[in-house]
Amino acid sequence: MGREILTVAETVSNEKGVSREAIFEALEQALVAATKKKFYEGTNSEEAELRVEIDRKTGEYRTFRQWEVVADEDHEMPACQDAISDLDPSKCSIGDIRELEVESIEFGRIAAQIAKQVIVQKIREAERALIADAYMSKIGELIYGEVKKQTKDGYIIDLGDNAEGYLAREETIPKENLRPKQRLSAILYEVNREGRGAQLLLSRARPEMLKALIKKEVPEISEEIIEIKAATRQAGVRAKIAVKTNDHRIDPVGACIGMRGTRIQSVQQELNGERIDVVVWSDDPAQYIASALEPADVSGIVIDEDMRTADIIFATSEQLARAIGSQGQNVRLASELTGYKLDMMLEEDYHARQQNETQQYLDMFVTRLDIDENLAMALVEMGFTSLDEVAYVPAETFNEIDLDIETVELLQSRAKEVALADALKEQENIQEPSDELLNMEGVTKQIAYALASRGIVTIDDLADQATDDISDIEGLDSKLAGQLIMKARESWFN
Structure with missing residues (x-):
């Protein structure tokens, strides 16, 4: 035996x-x-x-x-x-x-x-496990194979050496028709180590596919002379890719396009004629956004880096339409490429909005601080937009509008009083957290009051939340938020 x-x-x-x-x-x-x-x-x-x-x-x-x-x-x-x-x-x-x-x-x-x-x-x-080990290091790379068979939701791709990839239909380029035994390339975006389901997941529609094809055609990228900074696609229709040169003698856009467009045409051919805009990356957000919106000519850009938004101003309706593109395609891709939410407008619309905002700030300062319109306008022109700003900036900030020290002290004192009254009024509307929430393990006083400000006053209120609902609170991350929610739900099971 x-x-x-x-x-x-x-x-x-x-x-x-x-x-x-x-x-x-x-x-x-x-x-x-x-x-x-x-x-x-x-x-x-x-x-x-x-x-x-x-x-x-x-x-x-x-x-x-x-x-x-x-x-x-x-x-x-x-x-x-x-x-x-x-x-x-x-x-x-x-x-x-x-x-x-x-x-x-x-x-x-x-x-x-x-x-x-x-x-x-x-x-x-x-x-x-052997296949997973062999392909784990190839995630993000181009993979070549042959269409083995078509399934209900995608294609099985023979990669050789007993390895098969799965190309889901939503990961293909729209309107492309793949046939058995057809050779193709795709990027490997995930290796599934679980015992069930497709193991090697492929895509032809993701931005990584565009990056991999450009890298293949442009040797300067492998040599690190040119760097790909970002890419975005509407697969089969249009794409944008941002590149940067590490050698000022090399034009990154020209290098990617190639002599008479040969390099970019090879990539377009692989992507079923997808139109590709090559954009110069810049660490100056305004310049980067302007490049991303080409071929439109931008008249002006006003950026809020904290909110990651930008107002894009155009002189003519024609340039505005060109920037937006067919069905909003150009501006959507530019927004994804730069990471900024882009608000497009004509010059006259921007000026009208500015005047409206100026009037709102002017009325607020006149009414809340009980000052005349000339002083209120001077504050607006200096860039003040809130009572807190007026109250707590250094006194010498007001030197440029030629105010004496007594007037500055009176102005700031009045602004502090109004701002404090607003804060107290807001505090009155905030509910107090329950004792059980305050004493709950892992909940600090700061977190408890932040939860209470959102109406989460008791442990049962916390148990009803989802992780994403509270993970943006200062002092919480997704992991801790999840732990606190599960702790709160213990009473359900007990």
Whole structure:
């Protein structure tokens, strides 16, 4: 019997290229399954815990039944649990595993059949692991293969060496028709190590595909003379890619386009004629945004870097329409490329909006600070937009509007009084957090009051939240927010 097991392990290991240890582990699992089937059939057969131990040198094996030692109140499965009160507490403790050697099943026809099934599964798992290891370092790279077959939702791509990739239909370029045995390229964007589902996930529609194709055609990128900073696509229609040169003598756009457009045309051909705009990247947001909106001519840009927004101003409707593009395509891609929300407008619309905002600030200062329009206008022209700004800037800031020190002190004192009154009024509207929320483990006073300001006053209120609802609170991140929510939900289960 031992020699037979050794023979099986040696034969399968040599034929399938799987380690002997993996085969022995599979055989042990198979013998456990067969032993349960023969000796423990009945209501408790699935609950019985067994362990088989094969001697790696002789092939002989022994079988053990196991019981976990648990507290009396947790003793719910006698088939695989022992209550601590039934045992000698000097010899064991809760959490220990008690073993008793039992009769071993013969390695006969049934055991061999189960072993075969387990081994086949082990071999599949080992093959998946080998493929995953081989392709993990290739994520983001171009992969070449041949269409093997079409499924309901995508295509199976033969990559050679027993490896297959999966190209989902939504990851293809719209309107492209792939046929069996057709050669193609795609980028590998994920390796799935789980036992189920497609393992190597491919895409032809993601921006990484564009980056990989440009890198292939432009050797200066591999040589690090030119750097790809960002890319975005509407697959099959239009794309934008931002590049930067590390050598001022090299034009990054010209290098990517190539002599007479040969380089960019090769990429377009691979992407079914997708139009590609090559943009010069700049660390100056205004210049970068203007480049991203080409071929439109921008008259002016007003940027809010904190909010990541920009007002883009155009002299004519024609330039505005060109910047927006067909169905908003150009401005949408420019926004994705730069990371800024772009608000497009004509000069007259921008000036009208500016006048409206100026009037709002002017009215606020006149009404809230009880000052004349000339002084209020001077504050607006200096760039003040709130009472807090007036109240807490250094006094010398007002030197440019030629105010004496007494007037400055009176102005700031009045602004502080109004700002403080506003703050107190706002505070009155904030609910107090409950004692149970304040005393909850992991909740600081700052977090508790921040939660209360959003109407989350009790632990039950917190339990009703989703992680994304509160993870933006200062002092919280997604991990801590999730832990606090689960802690709050403990009462549901208790």
